[in-house]
Amino acid sequence: MAVPQPSRAEILIDTRPLWRILAERTYRPILLSTGLVVYLMVRTMPQPEGLSPAGQNALAIFALCLVYWVTSVLPLMVTSLLAIVLLPTTGVISAKETYALFGNEAVFFILGAFILAAALIKCGLSSRIAITILRRFGHTPRTLLLSLFLMNAFMSFFMSEHAVAAMTFPITLEIARVLRLPREGSNYARALFLAMAWGTQIGGIATLLGGGRAPLAIGMLRETSGQSYSFAEWTLAAWPIVAILLVVGWQVIVRFFPIDIDSVRDADAVIAQKLLRMGRPSVREKSIGLVMLATLVAWIVGGEEFGLANIALAGVVVIFLLRLLTWPDLEQYVNWGILLMYGGAIALGAAMTRSGASGWVASVTVSRWAQTPLQVLAVISAIGILLTEAMSHSAVVALLMPVAIGIAQQFGIDPRVMAPAVALPAGLAFTLPVGTPGNAIAYSSGYLRLRDMLVPGFVLVAAAWLAFMATATWYWPLIGLGVGR
Amino acid sequence: MRPATHPAYLKLELAERGLVLDPSVRIHSAPFRSSTGADAVARSLDLVLPQGVWVSAPVEERATAGSPFRLLVDGDRVVLVRRDPDGVETLRVEVRAVPQPxxxxxxxxxxxxxxxxxxxxxxxxxxxxxxxxxxxxxxxxxxxxxxxxxxxxxxxxxxxxxxxxxxxxxxxxxxxxxxxxxxxxxxxxxxxxxxxxxxxxxxxxxxxxxxxxxxxxxxxxxxxxxxxxxxxxxxxxxxxxxxxxxxxxxxxxxxxxxxxxxxxxxxxxxxxxxxxxxxxxxxxxxxxxxxxxxxxxxxxxxxxxxxxxxxxxxxxxxxxxxxxxxxxxxxxxxxxxxxxxxxxxxxxxxxxxxxxxxxxxxxxxxxxxxxxxxxxxxxxxxxxxxxxxxxxxxxxxxxxxxxxxxxxxxxxxx
CATH class of the missing domain: 3.20.20.70 (Aldolase class I)
Structure with a gap:
């Protein structure tokens, strides 16, 4: 009789206490039911004063999405699709309007940005930039750490912070390996991985390219108030926070984890070798670099006139015209699901505002806790920065933007203020591995313990909130974003 | 229950010393279950002692000749008897004999x-x-x-x-x-x-x-x-x-x-x-x-x-x-x-x-x-x-x- 071979699917036995496994396995139906119950409760409750029937239905859908987005019991994009299905079927807005909202410019801008980033990664230009920066500046432990931190931030100005973290993680891991840093107790190793994770996040809020949050917030703003941001305007609003956090982040890293090695000669040699292996930049790399540069310039100088999405898609078309990328290559790098998520969130946000539901929510929540526009901003940003520690950044924006727009209307705040007020804090998760893929990737290295992230991360979160408030209070009025007092 | 008579003690003793089969067992109509299957002569028998304690008791004559235990059939009952060296009965307990499958x-x-x-x-x-x-x-x-x-x-x-x-x-x-x-x-x-x-x-x-x-x-x-x-x-x-x-x-x-x-x-x-x-x-x-x-x-x-x-x-x-x-x-x-x-x-x-x-x-x-x-x-x-x-x-x-x-x-x- 033939002896059977072990099954191809490797078996794992979960030896945790059974109650924990049970809780983990049963949470899904419980949460799904909870969402449904919340939806039905809001829909069938006596109609509150100041809320239209359509608004009540929109609120019920929002509550359902709130439960599902916060708990991630369904993939974020599936929850968005659910919202799209429910909006017309419950009569909040028509099907035609719903799908028109889904085809928002922000969605196509994000698509264009994803494709351009895919081209950068695929041709190896992004890795070349990273390696070159490290080779140029990273000759001592201090400069190597600082280069890594700033390089991650810099790269996240132009491409998704998650992609940057995924790209620089193997490099960081190799540096730790060649320096023979122990997995436990090495300050330098911890500093390296925190620099990688935090650098990408701080850089990720600087422009519209660091992640989907800012385009999503702008898309929701445009659908509800008709106002928008250009590429340059957004960067102008965000840069002080980025600058402050880069300084504070660096200080937090080196103070919590004082450098405990004397030389990085081995890492230097590896980086030099990597650069050597890359050879000279190929024509493809140079071409993609040129297209990216041209697109950036066009976003800055012609973003308002031609539209950010148009420029992004034009860049994409040029890349395909020049055969710099193939469609199968592209499919590996573009997160199509997130586009669905953004489309649904924008549709829901617009429906909330048009039906008056967001105004009503604002009047019974934040409006009761805050008396002045600055207090409103403080509350909104604090909620955003706390939620984003445990939730998807985009989900935080999808949840807070409709309410924030409603509040802006009640307090007479320029609605434009609300886009960065929600999107910037929503991008700053420093304390937990679950906060963002960048943190999770760094934590997965095995060099970081949870408490290595918790305490210094909390300090940085506090600094981020203060930096945001200081920027909103004193700097934004200077660039025409009046918060009012 | 005295220690020497509790079923676990009996099990220990029976497992170690075995038992002698009374002729009444050998003429019993339902054959008892052997622990070693139906293979030729049974070397041991499965019994269920009080409190549901199972035991496999050796029954080979060569190994159990000095055993104080004897299994006998008394009407419908199967009884386990222990005698001291002087032949005085010190224990009599009903057991369940498991029939051969x-x-x-x-x-x-x-x-x-x-x-x-x-x-x-x-x-x-x-x-x-x-x-x-x-x-x-x-x-x-x-x-x-x-x-x-x-x-x-x-x-x-x-x-x-x-x-x-x-x-x-x-x-x-x-x-x-x-x-x-x-x-x-x-x-x-x-x-x-x-x-x-x-x-x-x-x-x-x-x-x-x-x-x-x-x-x-x-x-x-x-x-x-x-x-x-x-x-x-x-x-x-x-x-x-x-x-x-x-x-x-x-x-x-x-x-x-x-x-x-x-x-x-x-x-x-x-x-x-x-x-x-x-x-x-x-x-x-x-x-x-x-x-x-x-x-x-x-x-x-x-x-x-x-x-x-x-x-x-x-x-x-x-x-x-x-x-x-x-x-x-x-x-x-x-x-x-x-x-x-x-x-x-x-x-x-x-x-x-x-x-x-x-x-x-x-x-x-x-x-x-x-x-x-x-x-x-x-x-x-x-x-x-x-x-x-x-x-x-x-x-x-x-x-x-x-x-x-x-x-x-x-x-x-x-």
Whole structure:
């Protein structure tokens, strides 16, 4: 009789206490039911004063999405699709309007940005930039750490912070390996991985390219108030926070984890070798670099006139015209699901505002806790920065933007203020591995313990909130974003 | 109940000294069940003592000539009598003699006598599809081994899965057994024999709603322990037999040479992490190593959440005359057995109806403890509803615990 071979699917036995496994396995139906119950409760409750029937239905859908987005019991994009299905079927807005909202410019801008980033990664230009920066500046432990931190931030100005973290993680891991840093107790190793994770996040809020949050917030703003941001305007609003956090982040890293090695000669040699292996930049790399540069310039100088999405898609078309990328290559790098998520969130946000539901929510929540526009901003940003520690950044924006727009209307705040007020804090998760893929990737290295992230991360979160408030209070009025007092 | 008369003590004595069959038994119309199957002359009989304690009592005349026990049939009752050396009756207790299963007389569709495929021990249907033990094939059988040592069959003669299923069906249909117990003997393989047993386990799992126990030897790779649980095995034994390393080398040459005591302990520790509490066990033979060593073994195993089951050294014919066991020496060992398992809060309910070994719960009598809760819970599993609940819980637990690597990645949301 033939002896059977072990099954191809490797078996794992979960030896945790059974109650924990049970809780983990049963949470899904419980949460799904909870969402449904919340939806039905809001829909069938006596109609509150100041809320239209359509608004009540929109609120019920929002509550359902709130439960599902916060708990991630369904993939974020599936929850968005659910919202799209429910909006017309419950009569909040028509099907035609719903799908028109889904085809928002922000969605196509994000698509264009994803494709351009895919081209950068695929041709190896992004890795070349990273390696070159490290080779140029990273000759001592201090400069190597600082280069890594700033390089991650810099790269996240132009491409998704998650992609940057995924790209620089193997490099960081190799540096730790060649320096023979122990997995436990090495300050330098911890500093390296925190620099990688935090650098990408701080850089990720600087422009519209660091992640989907800012385009999503702008898309929701445009659908509800008709106002928008250009590429340059957004960067102008965000840069002080980025600058402050880069300084504070660096200080937090080196103070919590004082450098405990004397030389990085081995890492230097590896980086030099990597650069050597890359050879000279190929024509493809140079071409993609040129297209990216041209697109950036066009976003800055012609973003308002031609539209950010148009420029992004034009860049994409040029890349395909020049055969710099193939469609199968592209499919590996573009997160199509997130586009669905953004489309649904924008549709829901617009429906909330048009039906008056967001105004009503604002009047019974934040409006009761805050008396002045600055207090409103403080509350909104604090909620955003706390939620984003445990939730998807985009989900935080999808949840807070409709309410924030409603509040802006009640307090007479320029609605434009609300886009960065929600999107910037929503991008700053420093304390937990679950906060963002960048943190999770760094934590997965095995060099970081949870408490290595918790305490210094909390300090940085506090600094981020203060930096945001200081920027909103004193700097934004200077660039025409009046918060009012 | 006086110590000398409680069922666990009787079991110990009977297992060690055997009993003499009264002529009234030999003329009894229903043949009693032999522990060794229907193979030729029965060497031992399965009896159920008061409180449901199973024992396999040797009955061979040569080995039991001096036994104070006599089994007789008095009308409809089967009675066990003990007499002191002066012939004075000191004990008379009614026992239940288990009739020979009817399937022992049947043949499979391939023509194999069913008793050759499986034998009933206690409430377990013992199946050894491999036939021969690898230690025996290498000339290093355990000195006290009754089943594996004499085997000379080649593994090519392994029973086909369909034949095993046929016999299990026959045994279950007549209610001769509740559980299936696979024994593979030693395999010099990465999987320790589980790869060989896997098709049998999976087939039984697919066709019957029952609990499955396996007795194999430790695999070289712990992943096979995980796979053993995942494939549907409910209880697992890697029999160390004795804790003392020198005794192991002396009496179990194959175990010591090809696997080693440390590997047994490592594998048992891992199995105890994977399987439910109280379902990983190992036999410790009393009488072949000093009692202190057995007690150290009990403590060490219980500390790993492994259930030690004490079995009485039984000499095969080839090894020589029976060594005598001192009951006064064994009693503290059994008391320790119960206390160690209780202190470690290991579930004692799973190990039951073992006719060849003394379980921790049976050993409670030696510790002077009623263990009412554990006894009540075990009793519940004898009812149909309780047994169904036990099987359902075992399945449910497996569904919760077993994951594939892919699922694990999905769950981590990375």
């Amino acid at each position: 009817r399937f022992y007389e049947r043949h499979t569709t391939r023509g194999t006598p069913m008793w050759r495929v499986a034998a009933v021990h206690g409430s377990h249907l013992l199946i050894n599809p491999a036939g021969a033990c690898g230690f025996s094939l290498r000339g290093t059988p355990c000195r006290f081994c009754v089943e594996g040592a004499p085997a000379t069959a080649e593994r090519d003669a392994a029973a086909p899965v369909e034949e095993v299923l046929e016999v299990v069906r026959a045994a279950f249909d007549e209610g001769a057994a509740e559980f299936v117990y696979f024994n593979s003997g030693f395999f010099d393989a990465e999987d320790g024999g589980m790869g060989f047993l896997a098709p049998y386990v999976e087939a039984v799992r697919r066709h019957f709603d029952t609990l499955i126990a396996t007795q194999v030897h430790p695999p070289r790779d712990n992943r096979w322990i995980d796979r053993t649980y995942a494939m549907g095995v409910d209880a697992l034994s890697y029999n160390l037999e004795m804790f003392d390393e020198d005794a192991l080398k002396r009496h179990c040459v194959g175990r010591a040479r090809y696997i080693g005591r440390e590997r047994y302990l490592e594998a048992l520790a891992r199995a105890a992490e994977v399987f439910p509490s109280g379902t990983v066990w190992t036999d410790l033979v009393v009488g072949l190593e000093p009692p202190q060593s057995t007690m150290r073994g009990i403590d060490a195993l219980a500390a790993m959440a492994v259930v030690p089951v004490v079995s009485v050294f039984r000499t095969p014919e080839a090894v020589g005359p029976r060594a005598s066991l001192d009951g006064a020496e064994v009693a503290p060992v059994l008391a320790r057995l119960y206390r160690a398992v209780k202190e470690r809060r290991i579930n004692m309910g799973w190990m039951r109806d073992l006719s060849l070994g003394i379980t921790p719960l049976e050993a409670r009598h030696f510790a002077g403890d009623g263990a009412r809760l554990a006894v009540a819970v075990q009793r519940l599993t004898r009812f149909r509803l309780g047994a169904l609940a036990a099987r359902s819980l075992a399945r449910f637990r497996r569904r919760l615990r077993v994951r594939t690597v892919g699922e694990s990645f999905d769950a981590s949301h990375v």
